[in-house]
Amino acid sequence: MMVYTGVDGKKVFSVKYNPLSRKWSPTSKVGRKICVVPSDLCFVKIEKAFTQKLSQLKGYYQIEISEKFGKVKWDLSLHQGNAIVGVYKNFSVEGCQRVDLELFSLARVLKLLEVDGYVLDLGKRKTTLVRVEDGVLKSYRVLLRGGDYLSSLANPEKPEEGERLKKEKGLELKEVYEGFKKLIDSLNMEEAPVLLSGGGAKLKGIMDFFKKTVENPYCEPTYTSAFGASLAPIVKTPYPDFVQKELSKQELKLLGISFFAGLFVFGFSYFALEKLWSVDRLREVEKAEFKKLFPNAPATALREQVLTKATGEEPFQxxxxxxxxxxxxxxxxxxxxxxxxxxxxxxxxxxxxxxxxxxxxxxxxxxxxxxxxxxxxxx
Incomplete structure (x- = not known):
């Protein structure tokens, strides 16, 4: 019997799983910890893959991610011709055997419930919206406004009194209703079933705000993210798992050969470039050549634009x-x-x-x- 524990801050949810019967159920025991990376520390990109070879994709995205985010943790997976890239930063993994991005955790719960629609997670300091289609994450939005924002509207002068009023009256309070409506309007939600998650799911009158809400019979709304993370090894989803894969002996041999070959090429290239060109000069030449070939295209995101043009994909819209x-x-x-x-x-x-x-x-x-x-x- 395996036990997996989803950890979302101070919120913990565990499930026990029998790999022989493939059945699971909630448990109070603590097992292998899967820590949830908050949505405001995550970035997920889903787009059509230009190749089905993971090694080529990883080489391409390594450059893009390092340029945009610097040194971060990231992983990649393939699903139905799409590349799914997950990135996170500024998150301690101490005590975690594995991590799961909150966006994936929330989407996984709808996959389990066999519902296509939204998960609206209303936290204390942020609001996260996840859209799921065909059981897979389709899109998401993160707003850095949550329950504290609504409390401040209830009583701008006294936050504690505002929190009390929000809990007591909820959306019956005009200021809270208008603030909540503004949050929802900014998310541009279409008409679809909604699973309410987080502490804000208990807001009085919130169920009447949506035409169709989804019930999660397995846990309280505040534990949705932790619950979704605990299911990562059980519910089959195509998301990057940030798990270091064990290499075979043949792969290790090839890796060693590639390493020494790459080291030689790097050393030669480094000294050659040091003598001939600086990196800034290379980028200037790169932009100049690009403008010659594509005079009407802006000289930004050159690698991605050239890739789409070279592979026959649509222009970089x-x-x-x-x-x-x-x-x-x-x-x-x-x-x-x-x-x-x-x-x-x-x-x-x-x-x-x-x-x-x-x-x-x-x-x-x-x-x-x-x-x-x-x-x-x-x-």
Whole structure:
């Protein structure tokens, strides 16, 4: 009998699993610990893989991840032609036999319940939305506003009194209702079943806010993430697991040969480059050559753009949209969020009225300070 324990901060949930019968059930025992990495310390990217060879994909993403995030922990998996990349940072793994990104933990619970829809995790300091389609994570959003934000709306002067009012009246309190509605509106949720998770799931009146909610019979909403992590070795999902794989003798031999060959090439390249070119000079030449071949494309994310052009994939749409966006933004405009989905770029921000009125906005709203909040959409 195996025991797996999901650990989400101070919240712990364990299951016992019989590998012979493949049956599991909750238990009070503590076993192999699988620690949940909070969603605000995670990054997940799901996109069509240009190859089905993991070694080539890892080489490509190693460069991209190191450039964007620096030194972080990351892993990669393949699923139905898509590459699923998971990244996390600033998380201590002491006492953990394994880690699981919170986004994967939450999505795994809907997989278990055989429901396609959303998991809305309402925490104290953040709100996480996960969308699941065909049993797999499709998309996600993380907002750095949660229960504390709603409490501050209930009583801005006295947080403790605001927390009491929030717990007592919930969405019956006008300020809390409007703050919660603003959070949900910013998530752009479509009509679909919703599993409520986290401490905020107990908010009075929250069940009436959604047309269809999903019941999780296995645990309280506050334990959803820990529960999902405890299921990682049991419920089959295609996510990266951050587990160091054991290499065979043949793989170790090939790795040794590759290491010494790579060391030789690296040494030669290092001294050659030191003599001939600096890295900055190489990047300047790289951009110049790219502009010669593709004069109308912005010289950003060169490797990804060249890859899509070389493999016959669609153009790098996000870069094109950002280049279209640039002329629309005037100095003094503040950008709050940039969302890109299904070829559409949605920008939310704020600025002086005379600046915002010059833009072709989708929506504007006056603020108490006299400025205008806006949404700008590029299709």
């Amino acid at each position: 996000l870069t094109l949209k950002l280049s279209e966006l640039s002329p629309n933004l005037k100095e003094g405009i503040k950008i709050y969020s940039i969302e890109f989905s299904d070829g559409t770029l949605l920008i939310k921000g704020e600025g002086k009225e005379e600046l915002v009125r010059q833009m072709k906005t989708k929506m504007v709203k006056r603020t108490p300070l006299g400025t205008l909040e806006f949404e700008l959409e590029l299709r």
